[in-house]
Amino acid sequence: MASSTYLDQLDARLAAGLAKVPAEQLAPHREFIVSNQRRDGGFPDRAGHPDLYYTGFALRALAGLRALTPAIRDRVCGFIRQQPFPPSSIIDLLSLLYAARLIRSVGGPEVLPANWRRDVLAAMETHRSPDGGYSKTPGGAVGSTYHTFLAALVCEMAGEKLREPRRFAAFLKSRRRDDGGFVELPVMKRSGTNPTAAAVGLGAMLARQSATLSWLGRASRFAGGAVRCLLALQDADGGFRANSVAPTADLLSTFTALLTLDGLGALRRADRAAAIRFTRALAMRGGGFRGGAWDDRADVEYTFYGLGSLALLA
Numbered sequence: 001m002a003s004s005t006y007l008d009q010l011d012a013r014l015a016a017g018l019a020k021v022p023a024e025q026l027a028p029h030r031e032f033i034v035s036n037q038r039r040d041g042g043f044p045d046r047a048g049h050p051d052l053y054y055t056g057f058a059l060r061a062l063a064g065l066r067a068l069t070p071a072i073r074d075r076v077c078g079f080i081r082q083q084p085f086p087p088s089s090i091i092d093l094l095s096l097l098y099a100a101r102l103i104r105s106v107g108g109p110e111v112l113p114a115n116w117r118r119d120v121l122a123a124m125e126t127h128r129s130p131d132g133g134y135s136k137t138p139g140g141a142v143g144s145t146y147h148t149f150l151a152a153l154v155c156e157m158a159g160e161k162l163r164e165p166r167r168f169a170a171f172l173k174s175r176r177r178d179d180g181g182f183v184e185l186p187v188m189k190r191s192g193t194n195p196t197a198a199a200v201g202l203g204a205m206l207a208r209q210s211a212t213l214s215w216l217g218r219a220s221r222f223a224g225g226a227v228r229c230l231l232a233l234q235d236a237d238g239g240f241r242a243n244s245v246a247p248t249a250d251l252l253s254t255f256t257a258l259l260t261l262d263g264l265g266a267l268r269r270a271d272r273a274a275a276i277r278f279t280r281a282l283a284m285r286g287g288g289f290r291g292g293a294w295d296d297r298a299d300v301e302y303t304f305y306g307l308g309s310l311a312l313l314a
Contacts, residue, residue, distance in 0.1 A: 005156050006205055007098070013262070014064045017311025029307060030067050032287030033058050033300055037072060041079035043300050052083055056095035058300040059102045061307055073108045080111045086123040090134065090150045093123065097157045117158045124151055131174070131186070132167035145175050145184050149198035152205050165206050172199050172206075179232070180225020191229050192243040197256035200226050204263065227266045230257045238274025239292070250292040251282055255305040258312045272313055279309040 018026065036043050036058065042050030043058035055076065062068040080099055087093045097120070100112050113119070126138035133143020134151035148171065152162055162168055175182045181191025182199035203222060233241045239249025240257035258275065261267040282289050288298025289306030 004208070006153060006201065007101075007157065010259075011060075011063065014308055014311045015066065017314040018064050018307060020314035021310050025310075026065060026307070028285075028287030029283070029289070029303055030062070030065050030287075032284075032298060033061055033303060034067070034072065035287075036300055037075060038079075040082070041075035041077065046299055050079060052087070052092050052095045052099075054300050055079065056098050057304040059099050061300065061304040063102050063105070064307060064311065068102060068106050070107070073103055073106055077103060077108060077111050085113055085116070086119050088123075088138070090124070090127055090136070090147050090154065093120065094150050094154050094157075097154060101157060117160075120154060120158050121160055124154060127151060132164070132171035142185060143171060145172075145182055145195040145202075146198045149202045152202050156205065161209055162206065165209055168202065168206055172203060175199060176222075176225070179229050180227075181229030182226070190243050190245065193230060193233055193240055193253040193257050194242065196226050196229055197260040200260050200264065223264050227261065227264055227269070230261055231266075231269060233257065234270055234275070235278075236274075237293075238271060238276070238278035240275075248292055248294065249278065251279070251289060251302050251305045251309065252291065254278065255308045255312075258309055262312050267312065275309065276313050279306055279313070282306060 038044060038050045040050055043055040045051040045054050059068060059076065062072065076099070080096065080103070083096055085096070087096055100110070103109070103111055124134070127134040127140065127147070129135045129140055129143040131143045133145070133148035135142060136144045136147050148168070155162055172182070174186065175195065177183060177189065177191045179191050181196040183189070183191055184195040200223070230240065233244065234257070235241055235249045237249060239251070240254045241249050242253045254275065258267065258270070261270055282292065283306060284290060284298045289302045290296065290298050291302045
């Protein structure tokens, strides 16, 4: 894939940030992730079962740490090859393609079937909804802002341009709210951190693909509104809440807010020192990150968000 893809840029940004973090701070988190690899090569969910989604996050974290070794890579190949193809959900499909992409990036073999691009694009079409987006489940009548962004990433990994980009643009406009943020579903009135981040990411992909959609660019009203919405969701403790009524901040929302603000050139407007304190407070003594003050244990997904937040704030 060309180096200008969204995921290539994201990987490079996080790897560059992590390279600025002292090695002794990263070592326990690297060891935590490595120690979680299961006998079949996968990485576990919160219940301890090997899971494709969590495996994808573990590989992304290890790649950012430049710690995706041949031994880890070779073990995970077996797990990936055991997964049904194509997966039925967009999120698992993205996890599988991302894992395969990272395996190839460190000299591993192709773990996808010969006609994977054809099968991926066919599977994606079953999720296309009448409103121009992509639904969480096949045949859904209403698109999800988050899953539409994931679908765009899947298409990009398959080397396919977004079809009917103006329908995507109209879909995004329909999800925008007066505070400048975005909602996940049309019935929602309150903007959220994660749908706003997804909308901005999709908007950036659309703008790169089509100059006629330049209204989605950095200096536009679209971007300015998203920045204001996200900044309003930073709590006094430095973390970002999922929405304006969420009782506390969480690490997922914090990472996606920081990533989006960074992409829009507005990270300097956040309280970065407080965000660093919030992120470090969620690091477990034995390595790994928990999801928030309410959480009592680490997992590989939140560890990715913690490392990603440290990288963005470095």
